[in-house]
Amino acid sequence: xxxxxxxxxxxxxxxxxxxxxxxxxxxxxxxxxxxxxxxxxxxxxxxxxxxxxxxxxxxxxxxxxxxxxxxxxxxxxxxxxxxxxxxxxxxxxxxxxxxxxxxxxxxxxxxxxxxxxxxxxxxxxxxxxxxxxxxxxxxxxxxxxxxxxxxxxxxxxxxxxxxxxxxxxxxxxxxxxxxxxxxxxxxxxxxxxxxxxxxxxxxxxxxxxxxxxxxxxxxxxxxxxxxxxxxxxxxxxxxxxxxxxxxxxxxxxxxxxxxxxxxxxxxxxxxxxxxxxxxxxxxxxxxxxxxxxxxxxxxxxxxxxxxxxxxxxxxxxxxxxxxxxxxxxxxxxxxxxxxxxxxxxxxxxxxxxxxxxxxxxxxxxxxxxxxxxxxxxxxxxxxxxxxxxxxxxxxxxxxxxxxxxxxxxxxxxxxxxxxxxxxxxxxxxxxxxxxxxxxxxxxxxxxxxxxxxxxxxxxxxxxxxxxxxxxxxxxxxxxxxxxxxxxxxxxxxxxxxx
Numbered sequence: 001x002x003x004x005x006x007x008x009x010x011x012x013x014x015x016x017x018x019x020x021x022x023x024x025x026x027x028x029x030x031x032x033x034x035x036x037x038x039x040x041x042x043x044x045x046x047x048x049x050x051x052x053x054x055x056x057x058x059x060x061x062x063x064x065x066x067x068x069x070x071x072x073x074x075x076x077x078x079x080x081x082x083x084x085x086x087x088x089x090x091x092x093x094x095x096x097x098x099x100x101x102x103x104x105x106x107x108x109x110x111x112x113x114x115x116x117x118x119x120x121x122x123x124x125x126x127x128x129x130x131x132x133x134x135x136x137x138x139x140x141x142x143x144x145x146x147x148x149x150x151x152x153x154x155x156x157x158x159x160x161x162x163x164x165x166x167x168x169x170x171x172x173x174x175x176x177x178x179x180x181x182x183x184x185x186x187x188x189x190x191x192x193x194x195x196x197x198x199x200x201x202x203x204x205x206x207x208x209x210x211x212x213x214x215x216x217x218x219x220x221x222x223x224x225x226x227x228x229x230x231x232x233x234x235x236x237x238x239x240x241x242x243x244x245x246x247x248x249x250x251x252x253x254x255x256x257x258x259x260x261x262x263x264x265x266x267x268x269x270x271x272x273x274x275x276x277x278x279x280x281x282x283x284x285x286x287x288x289x290x291x292x293x294x295x296x297x298x299x300x301x302x303x304x305x306x307x308x309x310x311x312x313x314x315x316x317x318x319x320x321x322x323x324x325x326x327x328x329x330x331x332x333x334x335x336x337x338x339x340x341x342x343x344x345x346x347x348x349x350x351x352x353x354x355x356x357x358x359x360x361x362x363x364x365x366x367x368x369x370x371x372x373x374x375x376x377x378x379x380x381x382x383x384x385x386x387x388x389x390x391x392x393x394x395x396x397x398x399x400x401x402x403x404x405x406x407x408x409x410x411x412x413x414x415x416x417x418x419x420x421x422x423x424x425x426x427x428x429x430x431x432x433x434x435x436x437x438x439x440x441x442x443x444x445x446x447x448x449x450x451x452x453x454x455x456x457x458x459x460x461x462x463x464x465x466x467x468x469x470x471x472x473x474x475x476x477x478x479x480x481x482x483x484x485x486x487x488x489x490x491x492x493x494x495x496x497x498x
Contacts, residue, residue, distance in 0.1 A: 023474035028467050029238040029460040031170045039168035039237075040177050042230035043161040044184030046116045049223050050154055051185045053123050055192025056216040057085055058286070059304075063213045067131045068140045084144050088151025089408040096400035097256065099156020100393030108164045108392060109236050113228060115160060118153035120224025122146045127217030159396035166383035167237035167391075170462040172451050174380045175330055179322025182375035186311050186318065189285065192216060193308055239457035243388045259394050261494070262487050266385040269445050270398035273382060276438035277374045278407030280341065283427055284367050285311065287411035292360070295424060296353055306361060310368045317369060321376025330377040331448035337373030338442065341435040344370075345428040353424055367431075384449035387456035387484060455480040 057064070065072070069080040095115075103111040125146045132139045161181055169177040195216050203212040259267070285307065292303030325333045344366055351363030386394040410430075417426045453459045459470045459477045470477050 023459075023471060023477055025467055025471065027458045028470055028477075029242070029458055030464055030467070031168070031238065031460050031462055033170075033462055035235060036169045036173075036177060038230065039234055040165055040180040042227065042234055043112065043164050044180050044187075045223070045227040045230060046112065046119070046157055046184075047161050047181050048184035048188030048191070049116070049119060049123070049220060049227060050157055051188030052192040052223065053119075053150065053188075053217075053220065055189040056196050059193050059196040060213050060216070061085065063209055064143075066209060067213065068129075068143050070132050080140075084140075084147050086408060087144060088147045088154065089404045091148050091151040092155040092400040092404050093397065095152035095155025096159060096396030097155075097393070098152075099160060100396030101256070103156065103160050103163065103392030103396070104390060107236050108160060108167065108240055109231065109234055111156060111392070112160045112164060113231050115153045115157040116224060116227050116231060119150060119157060120220055120228070122149035122153065123217055123220035124224070125149075127214040127220070155400045156396055159399045160392055162379045162383050162399075163392045163395060164234075164237055166380055166454060167239035167388075167457065169460070171453055171460050173326060173462065175325035175377060175450060176319065176322040178379035179318050179325075179376040181379045182318050183315055185375070186315050190308055190311050193304070195219070197304070238460060239388050239454060242458050243456070256393075258491065259390050259397065262490055263386060263390055263394055265445075267394060267398045269441060270382060270385050270395065271402040272437060272441040273378065273446070274399050274402035275406045276338070276434040277378055278403050279410050279434040280367070280371050280374065280431060282407050282410040283414070283431060284364070284371050287414060287427070288364065290411065290415070291427065292352070295418060296355075298360075302357075306357075306364060309361070310364050313365065314368050314372050314375075317372040318376045321373050322380070323376075325377045325380065325450055329448045329450045330381050331442060331446055331450070333373050333377050334381070334442050334446075335439065337370040338435045338438045340370045340373075341367075342432050342439070345431045345435070346425060349425050349428040381446070381449060384452075384454050385446075387480070387487070388454065389456065391454075391456075452479060453477060456484060 064084075065080060068084075072080050099111050099115055102114070123146075126143065129142045129146065130139055162178070165178045165181055166174060199212050199215060200208050289303040289307050292298040292306070321333055348363040348366045351359045351366075354360065354363075382399065383391055383395055385398075414427050414430055417430070418424065461467060461470060
């Protein structure tokens, strides 16, 4: 193809794309409010189950170490127990890629059903595995396999849940409805931790070690069945169905290549968002009990109880953040949370280290409120970074790689830095560094998605009378068209050069 022919073809391609920027009444999706609520509940249950497992495993780490690694002693036994837990993070990116490809090809609904079944079976299996005393090292291997399956399914679960909710809700209510996903996170963690604490109190340490530790894992089966039932009765997301009617992508083998080649910028932006979000998340919910106990000398039960109370209070705050993100913009909420962390992280950790229970609680709540500002907004912001045809897969890749690199490692890195420096304010400095990076990226590279259609998706409204208002401003409704045209032209150019 000579240069003249190439330019003519490119010109025709651009004209064709520009001609599609009109908007018709039938293009606009009217979302049934009850269907949208069912989507939120069904996806939040799966997310709650993920964090239910996280909570019970964390609280039972010592017991699991004694059951599956009895030949190890003391802290080494606990290290093996947590190493098995951490192994799940290694396969999360692989699960994200696998289920992300399925989700963007077969649909969000069916893929989410698969991830939930895998997660439920793996969690149930842990409760059924005989201990080391019965089958020796095979028990430890089976535990590791179950954890790897959990991690693999989790890689597709959370990103798929965010995608499903974002695509199933009206544009003007996406923030508050998507925040329900993080309510599932908090409810699951509180439920898992609370059940372990209650069983330990009722049964005592000996019976918990003998058989009681299995009960929380066995509970995963009915939770999984409930979640599967709800998900099987959902409809596919309107955005995915609209994409399926418009085009059939036959280049399945190019899926991953195209994401990295033509969607690398939102991938990078997404990784930074997930980076500071997970640093704060894991710092407050996962690392803090250990910080209170091992670093500051509080009794273990005191630290765990304080975190449980904080998480319960966070639930309505997360919903409030989601509600206001639809009104003043998710970007402003996130920026406010980041600025707040820069200013108040050090004072918060000074309060936490004061030795006074009320001041400790105040310090934890300050951090928790800023964390809630992210939990209430990220489930709607992250899916908005990507176009419909790659949303599930691209989000799964960006979220799981970043979470594995920065989220799961946060407690380890912070503990190591404290041991190296002897400075108890290291966690505050770590949060501030993450927040400063976040402020730059959010301010200059993130477009506020609040109240607007998702990239590549038609407008979604809750009431029919809203359609006329959308039709009056088609450029705003199709704000993503120019960006999409540029990507399509790059893909076309790449194909022509082959």
